[in-house]
Amino acid sequence: MKLIPFIPPRIDWLTSISLVLLLSTAASAQPGGDSPSLAYRAAMAKAVRAAAKQVLPSVVTIEIIGASGQKTGEVEQDAPTSGVIVDQDGYILASSIVVRRPAASMLVILPDGSRHAAKVISKDTHRDLVLLKIDAKTELVPLELSSEVAMTVGQTTVAVGRYGDGSSPMVSRGVLSATGRLDGIAIQTDARVAPSFYGGPLVDLYGNVLGILIPAVSKGGAEDSTSWYDSGIAFAIPSNVIASKLDRLKTGEDIRKGLIGIVSKSRDPYQDETTIAAVRVRSPAEAAGILAGDEVMEVAGQPVRRQLDIRQALGSFDAGEKVQLKLRRDGNPIDVEVTLAETIPPLQPQRFGIIAREEIGAAEKDPNRVIVDVVIPDSPASDLVQTGDVITKLGKADVNDIETLRRLALSTAPDVTVTLTIERDGNDQKIDVTPQSIAGDVPSDVPTSWKRTEEDDQTEWVTQKIQLPDSANDAAFLAPKAGDEEQTQLQLGLMIMLLNPGQDSPAEVLEKWSVSARESGVVICAIAPEDAKRWLPKEMEIVAKFATAVLKKAAIDPAAVSITTPGALAAGKAGAADSMALAVAVSQSSTFFGVAVSAETRPPAMRLSENSPSAALQLLIPIKSEDELPGWAAAVEKAGYPIVRGGEIQESTLLQWTRLLQAI
DSSP states (O other): OOOOOOOEEEEEEEEHHHHHHHOTTTTTGGGGGGGOOOOHHHHHHHHHHHHHHHHHGGGGEEEEOOOOOOSSSSSSSOOOOOEEOOOTTTTTEEEEGGGGGGOOOEEOOTSSEEEEEEEEEEEETTTTTTEEEOOOOOOOOOOOOOOOOOOOOOEEEEEEEETTTTTTEEEEEEEEEEEHHHHEEEEEEEOOGGGGGGEEEEEEETTOOEEEEOOOOOOOSSSTTTTTTTTOOOEEEEHHHHHHHHHHHHTTTOOOBBBBOOOESSOOOTOOBBBBBOOOOTSSHHHHTOOOOOEEETTTTTEEEEEEHHHHHHHTTTTTTTTEEEEEETEEEEEEEEBBBSSOOOOOOOOOSSEEEEESSTTTSSSOOEEEEOOTSSTTTTOOOOOOOOEEEEETOOOOSHHHHHHHHHHHHHTTOEEEEEEETEEEEEEOOOOOOEEEEOSSSGGGGGGOOTTTOOOEEEEEOOTTTTOOOEEEEEEEEEGGGGSSSSSSEEEEOOTTTTOOHHHHHHHHHHHHHHHEEEEEEOOOOOOOOOTTTTHHHHHHHHHHHHTTTTEEEEEEEEEOGGGGSSTTOOHHHHHHHHHHHHHHHTTSEEEEEEETOOOOOHHHHHOOGGOOOOOESOOOOOOGGGHHHHHHHHTTTTTOSSSOOHHHHHHHHHTTTTTT
16 A cells, blocks of 8 residues: 555644544544443543643744655655754754755744754764754754653554644644554554654643654564654654753754674574673673573663563663673672663674584583584585584584574674584594685585485475465465475575566566475575555565464574575566565564675665674675676675675576575
């Protein structure tokens, strides 16, 4: 469904508020399930008008003049947005939407209709806020940002903004639906807001300012931070937080999110597990002496028991701030103080060239064992590690599961030799290995045990339709016939192929891959868009659900899962599927370890989060040299995503690369 920005008619704002309230589906029902009475609606409308009236003298309109560059969202900067006066000296707080693209000038329209040129004083990139300043001769009415505002989930909220040359007031009512959102920095409301509301206040029914509305979505929620406008999900930065940061912003100091540099052991943020699998090189965590294997017990005095708890507790801290951590190391509690950093050197994922399996301990207290199953030809480990070796340590960190080994390897510093402790023939040995960057040319060879022909492997592969209950997408997958999976020597790979609108049906496409898929040991799932003309943002999560469903139908290694398109092949052309594949891979990083697309792909309009060792995504492009890299590749590399050069990519190359994603 195409999102159409709502432009309010120029009518009396008191009347418009009443109309909004009367039409709102969010109106509370009276006891017994009866519809709200006319008296109730009138009383609520009166309360909302009173609340909005208290803050409207401080709400301004902001116009961008002569913006240049590519828009990063369907509605971004198509219309004026809002801001609030926070100081009589002319300081205006706005959302980051006003500085997303370079502009010739920026104008602030005060409630009296006067227009004033504004300049950017500072930015809080952590919270999507910008501080502006105007030189106004008229008396300004600052918004009161209280350091103590009571907030209760379920209470009524009122979003306030202005629109257009006449600075017409805009009001939307909802409830406070959550606190501590966006890694602990924001509150959430179900008030329906358009981009014109961004930068405006969110207040309670007494006119107390709860927060300032920002353009944001939760991780993986949409292609762009403005995509949830008018959806019933909106975020605001709490008033007390803004009050505590305002003086810093007035000095011209930019505020950025604080980074620590720890890598979680578990891929599931909701699992009861706080063990640190790895520590990023040259990070605040490394400087503070935090080690792989440490368990986090408290963050800033707050007990934690899941990785999500750690992320939430750290999320509200800025770069340069100190945080106290209580850790457990070797069974003993220790206290550590960490000074968070603005940046950490981007991840440069490394690997040794082995494929391992995890053997469960013989007894309840026995640790699991990580055993080498395959050594990749011409890899750093090829002349040093042998099949059957048990890896017990990487550096000083104990290794008793594959995920820990993978994250330790991915986080290893480039060109730095590390020590692997292995058990071979009952004896402990130490092996010095220099890992290799995943970025570069696609591996030219695969393990001998993987090279199978139709004569070698009698497993029958069949194409089957697959459907999801909440999806209308046409999809099919090619995999070993049920019951034949055990004939494969090792776990298979999985390649999700997104088709361009109007392309052949998934089943027809898979017919062309039947031989190469079986020889490579890679299950293929082809998915067509629900709409015959385009892919929709809502399908990002659906694609990941298809991958999860297929993972349950065959013996697939969950780390050998890629997403690709026909455009990734040598003879392919970029299409809508390529942009969608990139968006899916980045937003659904817990599912995909690799994405292959055309070098001519038009990058999707979305924020590129930093690549993480907990879900290190690599990008395969059909190019032969760095000179052929697309313009958007620089941003991808800066965010820590390794780019693999595939050259003239054939079916076999794409499938072998997919299966090798499981290599450590």
